[in-house]
Amino acid sequence: MTDVDLAALIVSLLSSTIRISTPLALSSIGEVLTERAGIVNLGLEGQILMGAFVAAVASHYTGNPYLGVLAALLVGALMGLIHVLFALKFHASQIVIGVANNIFALGFTTVGLVAIWSNRGKSDAVTGLPIIKIPFLDTIPVLGPILNNHTIIVYLMLAITVLSWLVLFRTNIGLRLRSIGENPKAAATVGINIERLQIWAVCTGGALSGMAGSYLSLSDLNLFSRNMSAGRGFIALAATILGNWNPFGALGASMIFGFLDAMQIRLQASGFPSQFIQMIPYVLVIVLLAGVVRKVHAPAAAGKVYEKGT
Amino acid sequence: MSTAEQSPSSWQQKLQHWIKEFNWRSLTSGVGAFLLSLLIGSLFLSLNGYNPLVAFREIFTGAFGNKYALAETLLKTTPLIFTGLSVAVAFQAGLFNIGAEGQLLMGALATAMVGSFEIGMPAVVHVTLALVAAALVGGLWGGIAGFIKQRFGANEVIITIMMNYIAFLLTSYMVNYPWKAAGMVPQTNPVVASAALPTLIRGSQLTAGLFIAIFVVIFVTILFRSTVFGYEMKAVGFNSQASATGGIHTALMGALSMVLAGAVAGIGGGVEILGVHGRFIQGFSPGFGYDGVAVSVLVNSNPALVPISSVLFGILRAGGSYLERNTQIPGDFTTVIQGLVIFFVAAPRIFEAILKRRAK
Numbered sequence: 175m176t177d178v179d180l181a182a183l184i185v186s187l188l189s190s191t192i193r194i195s196t197p198l199a200l201s202s203i204g205e206v207l208t209e210r211a212g213i214v215n216l217g218l219e220g221q222i223l224m225g226a227f228v229a230a231v232a233s234h235y236t237g238n239p240y241l242g243v244l245a246a247l248l249v250g251a252l253m254g255l256i257h258v259l260f261a262l263k264f265h266a267s268q269i270v271i272g273v274a275n276n277i278f279a280l281g282f283t284t285v286g287l288v289a290i291w292s293n294r295g296k297s298d299a300v301t302g303l304p305i306i307k308i309p310f311l312d313t314i315p316v317l318g319p320i321l322n323n324h325t326i327i328v329y330l331m332l333a334i335t336v337l338s339w340l341v342l343f344r345t346n347i348g349l350r351l352r353s354i355g356e357n358p359k360a361a362a363t364v365g366i367n368i369e370r371l372q373i374w375a376v377c378t379g380g381a382l383s384g385m386a387g388s389y390l391s392l393s394d395l396n397l398f399s400r401n402m403s404a405g406r407g408f409i410a411l412a413a414t415i416l417g418n419w420n421p422f423g424a425l426g427a428s429m430i431f432g433f434l435d436a437m438q439i440r441l442q443a444s445g446f447p448s449q450f451i452q453m454i455p456y457v458l459v460i461v462l463l464a465g466v467v468r469k470v471h472a473p474a475a476a477g478k479v480y481e482k483g484t
Numbered sequence: 485m486s487t488a489e490q491s492p493s494s495w496q497q498k499l500q501h502w503i504k505e506f507n508w509r510s511l512t513s514g515v516g517a518f519l520l521s522l523l524i525g526s527l528f529l530s531l532n533g534y535n536p537l538v539a540f541r542e543i544f545t546g547a548f549g550n551k552y553a554l555a556e557t558l559l560k561t562t563p564l565i566f567t568g569l570s571v572a573v574a575f576q577a578g579l580f581n582i583g584a585e586g587q588l589l590m591g592a593l594a595t596a597m598v599g600s601f602e603i604g605m606p607a608v609v610h611v612t613l614a615l616v617a618a619a620l621v622g623g624l625w626g627g628i629a630g631f632i633k634q635r636f637g638a639n640e641v642i643i644t645i646m647m648n649y650i651a652f653l654l655t656s657y658m659v660n661y662p663w664k665a666a667g668m669v670p671q672t673n674p675v676v677a678s679a680a681l682p683t684l685i686r687g688s689q690l691t692a693g694l695f696i697a698i699f700v701v702i703f704v705t706i707l708f709r710s711t712v713f714g715y716e717m718k719a720v721g722f723n724s725q726a727s728a729t730g731g732i733h734t735a736l737m738g739a740l741s742m743v744l745a746g747a748v749a750g751i752g753g754g755v756e757i758l759g760v761h762g763r764f765i766q767g768f769s770p771g772f773g774y775d776g777v778a779v780s781v782l783v784n785s786n787p788a789l790v791p792i793s794s795v796l797f798g799i800l801r802a803g804g805s806y807l808e809r810n811t812q813i814p815g816d817f818t819t820v821i822q823g824l825v826i827f828f829v830a831a832p833r834i835f836e837a838i839l840k841r842r843a844k
Contacts, residue, residue, distance in 0.1 A: 216641070264831035269580055269641055271830055273777050278823025282528070284816035289532040294814065408645055415642060449657035456646040456653075463638035472639070 181316065187436050188320045193394065195425075195432030196324075196331050197222065197386035201410035202417065202424035203338050204382030208254075209419060210342060211375035212355040212368075214477040215257055216272025218383050219407025220279030221250045225387020227283040230398035231290065233300040233391075243303070243327070243388045250384020251377040253279075258376040261479055262369055268477055276407070284400050295400055302396035303327065325393040327385065331425075334382065339421040351375055355473030358480035368480055383407070412459045419473060431455050514782065516835050517828035518796075525821045534813045543818065546806020547799040553806070555688035559760070561791075561798030563588070563769075565697040566752025567776025568783075568790040569704060570626075570745040574640075575785035576708060577741030578721035583629055583644025584749040585773025586651030590625045591618035591750020593655045595757045596764035597663065599675030610678040615696070615754045622750015623743045625651060630742025634735035640742070648773065659766050670766040681759040691759035698791065700748060705788040717741050749773065778826045797822065 201218050208215045215221075225246035233242035253275060260266040284294065291297045303325035311322040342348040353361040354368050362368055386406070391398045409431055416430070417423025434455065438448035526536035547557045567584040574581035594617040603610060629647050633640040656670065665673045681691035708714035719727040720737045728734045752772065761768050779797055783789035800818035808815030828834060 260827065260831050264833040264837070266827075266831035266833075267781075269582070270777070270781050270826060273582075273774065273781075274823050274826035274830060276774070276823075277778065277819060277826065281816045281819025281821075281823055285528070285532060285814045285820060288814035288816075289534070294808075405649075408649070411642070412646065447657055447661055449653040449660070453650055453653045456649045459646050460632065460638070460643055463642060464632050464636040465638075 185316060185319050187433075187440070189323075190436040190439070191429060191432040192320065192324065192328060193432075194435045195428040196328050196393075197389045197406055198410050198413055198431055199335065199425045199428035200327075200331050200386040200389070201383040201407060202413040202428055203335060203421045204250075204379030204386075205411060205414040206379075206417070206419050206421055206424050207338060207342070207351070207375045207382075208379035209414065209473050209476045210355045211351050211372045212358060212473060212475045212478065212480070213258060213261060213372055213376050214268045214272070215254070215376065215379060216269055216411070217253065217257055217275030217279075217407070218272075218410050219403050219405065220272075220275035220277075221253045221380050221383035222387040222390070222403040222407050222410075223276075223279045223283055223401065224249050224253060225384030226391040226402045227286060227387070227398050228384075229388035230297055230300050230391040231286070233302070234290070234297070237301050239301050239303045239392045242300075242392050243385060246384040246388035247381040248384070250380040250382065250387070252380070253384075254377040254380020255373065257380070258373050262372065265479060280401060283398070287398060287400060297398040299397050300392070302392045325389070327389045327393055330385075335421050335425045342421065347371070352473070354480075355475055358475050358478075362480065383410075386410070409455070412455055415459050415472075416455070416462060418471070427455075514829060517825055520828050521821050521824035524824055525817065528820060529813070529817055534817075538811065539807060539813050539817055542807045542811055542813070543800070543803030546803040546810075549806075551685060552688050553802065555685045555690040556806075557795070557798045557802040558694055559688070559690045559798075560801035561794045562694050562697050562759070563752050563756050563772045564775055564779050564794040564797050565701060565791055566755065567749050567772045568779030568794050569701060569776075569787055570749035570752070570773075571776045571780035572783075572785040572787045572790055573704060573748060574626075574741050574745040575780060576714075576721050576787070577717045577738050578724065579630070579633065579738060579741060579745075580641050581626065581629075581644055581742065581745045582641055582777060583626060583647045583773070584745070584752075584776040585769065585771065586644070586648035587622040587625045587746040587749035588753035588756075588769060588773050589651045589655045590753070591622035591747075592753030592757045592768070593658060593672075593764050594618050594621035594750070595754030596672045596675060599679035599758060600673045600763070602676050603678070605678065607678045607680075607682075610676075611681060611758060614675070614679050614758060615751050618750040618754030619747040620750075622753065623747035626746020626749070627739060627743040629746075630739035633742070634739045655764070656766055659764055665763070672764040674763045675758060679758055680762065681755070689760055691755075693755035693759035696751070696755055700751060701787065701791055704744075704748070708787060749776070775822075778822060781826055782829050 201222055205215060205218060228249045229242035229246040232245035233239045257271055257275060260271045261268050287297060288294055305323050305325060308322055311318040342352065350361065350366045351371055354366065354371060358368055387403065390402050413424050413427035413431060416427035434451055438451050441451065442448045529536045529539055546553055548554060567588060570584040570587065571581050595614045598614040598617040625647060629640055629643045632638050632643050659672055660670045663672050665671050681693050684690045684692060708718060716732045717737050719732055720734045724734050756768065757764055775797060779790060779793045782793035800822060804815035804818035807813050807817065
């Protein structure tokens with residue numbers, strides 16, 4: 175293999191890494207915000223799927239993919255709102271509600287797919303987001319072509335990573351949010367409105383998962399297909415843990431998952447058993463959670479609903 | 485006089501006692517949840533331009549129309565009994581087993597292997613061996629999660645989800661490479677005749693696997709009702725600290741509940757192989773394990789009641805595919821209903837809130 179071939183291979187590998195990890199990172203950062211606020215959302219998968227679906231539908235009817243992204247943000251936030259209301263007001267198990275969200279979303283989107291496009295497998299092509307070419311980026315060798323020629327969601331994802339880190343760790347609101355996830359009683363004692371912040375965090379998280387979905391249907395393929403999320407919500411959940419509940423960590427973990435996936439697609443083509451490579455992230459999560467290598471620290475009160483006076 | 489002859493009065497007393505003690509609120513909220521889901525589901529269907537009454541008629545026909553429809557319903561019910569029971573068993577000890585899917589896959593692969601060898605034994609022995617292998621491997625898979633949970637305090641929900649993916653990839657590797665049958669499809673060699681489960685209704689795929697499911701339900705129910713082992717497991721789930729003070733080895737009991745849960749799901753996978761597919765085919769499970777969570781939640785994780793919710797989901801499954809085949813209405817409508825039911829069952833306080841508002 176010549177040097178030119180190798181460079182081209184690396185560029186294409188890393189470029190697909192970015193494409194694969196973008197929806198994972200968005201959804202995972204959403205879960206970071208959610209869990210930092212003390213709520214566990216296992217319904218990421220359903221939120222991504224619904225986001226992908228409504229994005230395709232909105233683009234189909236309006237011809238405007240940006241309205242599709244907006245619709246995905248809204249539906250993700252709405253699902254987050256349902257999740258957090260069921261958890262806080264009706265004291266439903268957050269795990270069960272997550273499972274319900276996923277099942278509901280699969281049924282809802284498939285019925286909708288058949289109703290709109292009379293096809294159980296996939297929709298017609300819809301208008302996707304345009305590819306953005308940034309001229310000066312191409313002058314940078316290797317890094318330029320990797321970062322160039324993506325849709326706006328990739329660049330938004332990078333901005334959101336930085337922004338959510340700043341909010342979480344450099345603002346007053348972020349400090350309050352984290353205190354709720356660690357010690358809600360103390361947070362309540364100093365007068366923090368726990369429920370309101372939790373609702374905001376979970377809805378924002380849901381919106382990010384919805385956006386992740388819109389990337390699938392409006393950037394990757396420009397159509398919606400049945401069960402399009404294909405387990406990405408659970409991988410995003412793993413990235414949240416691997417990333418130690420930190421937006422940059424979540425992005426890094428998503429990049430690792432994306433890279434391994436990009437690798438296995440190429441290896442599979444050459445007949446190499448890719449399953450063990452794909453297994454690495456899941457084994458890593460278990461090893462990290464068990465604290466064999468390094469103990470990760472989950473928000474102490476994640477998943478437990480705080481009731482006044484307890 | 486034997487107790488049986490005394491029974492009229494004591495039997496009536498027992499019934500009265502049972503009626504008095506029965507948690508009616510849980511039943512009404514369960515029925516309420518189901519009706520509310522049907523209502524919202526119908527609304528959703530109407531909005532999409534379909535007639536919900538036609539949908540319900542077709543689902544009913546597809547699930548009960550004739551003996552083949554009934555067989556189809558019970559066929560779809562069988563794996564859900566196993567996975568629902570698996571989730572319920574772990575929940576008795578206070579653990580959330582989202583890993584029934586992976587345990588089922590591992591058990592299924594073990595059964596497919598043991599079943600594919602000609603061992604020159606009668607069917608009873610061969611089937612038993614194949615299912616014992618499923619229980620062992622599934623139990624091991626559940627046990628790993630249980631061990632990690634109890635030894636390192638890691639969250640079992642996440643661990644079991646990760647174990648699902650590892651199981652999927654591991655079985656995928658096995659049926660794509662070392663144990664792959666000749667041909668294009670990633671699958672194992674077929675199981676031999678002596679390892680096949682007998683068919684119950686000719687012309688249908690319903691096999692004696694249904695009886696195995698019921699047997700396992702009875703076994704687990706007795707285990708929890710009448711043995712020290714089961715009592716200790718429930719005690720750990722009810723109050724872990726008090727159980728530890730009372731001398732129960734809580735970590736061991738928690739881990740063992742996951743072994744049992746894994747074994748049950750594993751047998752479920754084995755029964756699917758011996759009864760329905762005749763070999764391990766990659767992707768044969770449409771998510772039985774995740775449905776098991778729903779099945780268990782619907783009956784408040786009471787092992788004895790798991791068959792009831794399994795049948796309910798079996799009806800929706802069988803009716804859904806009939807709906808799909810015979811009308812323009814998408815069969816996944818029943819998936820919407822399933823999701824809604826879990827929502828409302830998970831939140832009994834919804835009904836309390838509604839009742840309270842009406843009382844005002």
